[in-house]
Amino acid sequence: MISAGEFRNGVTFDMDGNVFQIIEFQHVKPGKGAAFVRTKIRNVISGSVVEKTFNPTDKFPTAFIERKDMQYLYQDGDLYYFMDNETYENIPINADKLGDNFKFVKENTDVKVLSYKGVVFGVEPPFxxxxxxxxxxxxxxxxxxxxxxxxxxxxxxxxxxxxxxxxxxxxxxxxxxxxxxxxxx
The missing domain is CATH 2.40.50.140 (Nucleic acid-binding proteins)
Structure with missing residues (x-):
């Protein structure tokens, strides 16, 4: 379990049967009233982004995201092909699953492919x-x-x-x- 007060960028959690990833967060303590956490979260499966505020004591189950090392091979139209470094299996991933920072990745670069329960939702290039x-x-x-x-x-x-x-x-x-x-x- 993770509380909203412990949110950081990149943290994934389960809420209402969906898995969300924190894109941005801000702890706000107004002069009057209780503190709250303002966030921008992305549904990792659908890709939709919403802004939501949480009470810092709200608790959510942590979602386990699999990060698998793969090598980017080549692009064919809207499909980008990645090779599993252990099984040498080629996996196509649609361009809409790649972030803006993928434009800095050239062929034969090792990346981390992110998936939740076998569904790929993103690719992390090297820093x-x-x-x-x-x-x-x-x-x-x-x-x-x-x-x-x-x-x-x-x-x-x-x-x-x-x-x-x-x-x-x-x-x-x-x-x-x-x-x-x-x-x-």
Whole structure:
């Protein structure tokens, strides 16, 4: 059992026969009245997102989510194929089950496939990936404003903001959770 006061991002719990995952949470203690927990939760099976408030003492059974290591192989239309690293079985997953951060994953990358009672509902890429910059504008001498950035396209086709000194062909490290440039690789 987990109480609403213990909610954190990524926690999964069972409520009214459905499994929900916390996307965002905020503990609120107003000047008047009792404290409460404001959340944005996603139904892991249907994918719908709702905002809901809870009393911090509300308790819910924890839902066990299976996280299986798999390797991303290739894309064919709306289907993305993953290989189980133990059985070498190929599993197709529809594009709508992949999050926005999957745009940083290139072929042959190990990921975690999330499922509940055998139903796949998401894919977790590694927290950090190293990718090559394939297209960006050149930085000009004298462009040294603090924290100045420019758009860059990486080898997976994703576009991110990078510092002015990054050039085409550079390998960079990206945090897939935020989609931000971290450092040169």
């Amino acid at each position: 950090f990936v190293e990718l090559e910059v394939t297209k960006t504008d050149p930085g000009f001498k004298g462009d040294t404003a603090t924290n100045a950035t420019k758009p860059a396209t990486v080898e997976t086709g994703a576009e991110i903001k990078v510092p002015l000194f990054i050039e085409e062909g550079d390998r960079i490290r990206i945090d897939t959770r935020t989609g931000e440039y971290m450092e040169r690789a």
